Amino acid sequence: MQDLKKARFQMTWAARVMAIAGLAVIAVGSAPARADEIDAAARERARLVAITVCGTCHGRTGNSTQPKFPRLAGQSANYLAAQLKAFRAQTRGDPDAISYMWGMASELDDSTIAALADYYSAQKAEPSSNALSLQGGTGKQIYEQGIAAEGVPACSSCHGSDAHGVGDFPRLAGQHSQYVLKQLASFQSNMRNVAVMHGVALNLRSPEMSAIAAYLEAQP
Ligand code: HEC
Ligand code: HEC
Structure with missing residues (x-):
């Protein structure tokens, strides 16, 4: 409040x-x-x-x-x-x-x-100072490969292998994990109503979302 x-x-x-x-x-x-x-x-x-x-x-x-x-x-x-x-x-x-x-x-x-x-x-994206230093783990794996068994596509196929965005697909690298997490939840619930990201987020479980969000914030 x-x-x-x-x-x-x-x-x-x-x-x-x-x-x-x-x-x-x-x-x-x-x-x-x-x-x-x-x-x-x-x-x-x-x-x-x-x-x-x-x-x-x-x-x-x-x-x-x-x-x-x-x-x-x-x-x-x-x-x-x-x-x-x-x-x-x-x-x-x-x-x-x-x-x-x-x-x-x-x-x-x-x-x-x-x-x-x-x-x-046109502004230079500075690396996030809040980022935990993460080498890899689940977040990286989901980002690069998705989760085939749950029908989750690889994020990199649209957002780019370095997460810098491709064309109109937004940049995610260095974004605050708290913000990313909230957007994924909003796409899942359709509060932020975008069909393509609703499909992506639909089957993501909350620990998976957290892992991806932490991975993304740590990317330069
Ligand atoms: C088929 C293409 C596609 C795939 C695959 C995809 N995205 Fe997206 N994503 C988009 C588009 C398009 C938008 C912009 C939505 C809009 O216009 O509001 C977006 C937006 C986002 C946003 C919001 C960014 C912001 O600044 O608010 C996040 C977070 C996100 N995607 C995360 C992911 C994650 C994590 C994955 C993998 C699990 C993923 N995306 C896979 C197309 C995709
Ligand atoms: C009082 C604080 C505040 C001010 C001032 C503000 N914003 Fe925001 N802005 C936010 C918040 C909070 C969000 C995230 C909303 C959400 O979670 O969906 C946001 C989201 C955005 C987004 C979406 C980013 C993305 O990755 O999808 C853009 C673009 C944006 N703001 C541009 C602006 C511009 C341009 C101005 C000035 C005209 C502005 N904002 C002023 C708080 C603010």
């Missing part, structure tokens, strides 16, 4: 910063921009929002140090833009998404979303 109150406070504060800086919704119905089409003004606006608003939770460069707040640095720009639009459309709906990100994203227009996504994808 304390957490929630703090977040609400931060959100009100963030909305104020955006309004003061004149960063609230400017254009309506603008077409989605590609990285090479983001103009200098949008880039600068996104950098300011990222540092002064988003940075309070996600870190200035998106290398959040708090396990509740996902790391965004080095993440696929298309993936980030899609998530921000899903928060804005209120379709990514687990309780943390609702209380922390729906309000945040409601303020953002398409060009700011494109520029924010580009900002984070």
Whole structure:
């Protein structure tokens, strides 16, 4: 509850910063921009929002140090833009998404979303300092081979052998294990409703999820 109150406070504060800086919704119905089409003004606006608003939770460069707040640095720009639009459309709906990100994203227009996504994808992903040093174990094995007997596919087939993401499949390397664990549970229960990851997570047991999450956080 304390957490929630703090977040609400931060959100009100963030909305104020955006309004003061004149960063609230400017254009309506603008077409989605590609990285090479983001103009200098949008880039600068996104950098300011990222540092002064988003940075309070996600870190200035998106290398959040708090396990509740996902790391965004080095993440696929298309993936980030899609998530921000899903928060804005209120379709990514687990309780943390609702209380922390729906309000945040409601303020953002398409060009700011494109520029924010580009900002984070261009940041260097730092290795997590919370990671346990893990050499291998069950997590690595599931990541690389899946669990055939339970119909769990190899994560590497979509997220890449180094977990850096492939195309629009998101980066997972260095992500906070607490966050990864929560997302897997949300995919399983369909609170975060994405068919492909629901299928992947459906038969994962909780110790297996924990092992994968710990393995992923330890990846550079
Ligand atoms: C008050 C804290 C807070 C602030 C400020 C905040 N976020 Fe978030 N953000 C969160 C939390 C918590 C989540 C995880 C939600 C969940 O668990 O589903 C999240 C998730 C995200 C995700 C999804 C990441 C992923 O890997 O799927 C993106 C993208 C994101 N935030 C971008 C932003 C941007 C851009 C801003 C600034 C406009 C911002 N956030 C401001 C707390 C915050
Ligand atoms: C068939 C392709 C595919 C496979 C296999 C797959 N994933 Fe995913 N995964 C995706 C897609 C697509 C998304 C993005 C979902 C969205 O758009 O919200 C995703 C998202 C995720 C996320 C959320 C990332 C974030 O930042 O919020 C996690 C965690 C994840 N996958 C873990 C895994 C694990 C662990 C495995 C293996 C057990 C796995 N995935 C296997 C396609 C796949």
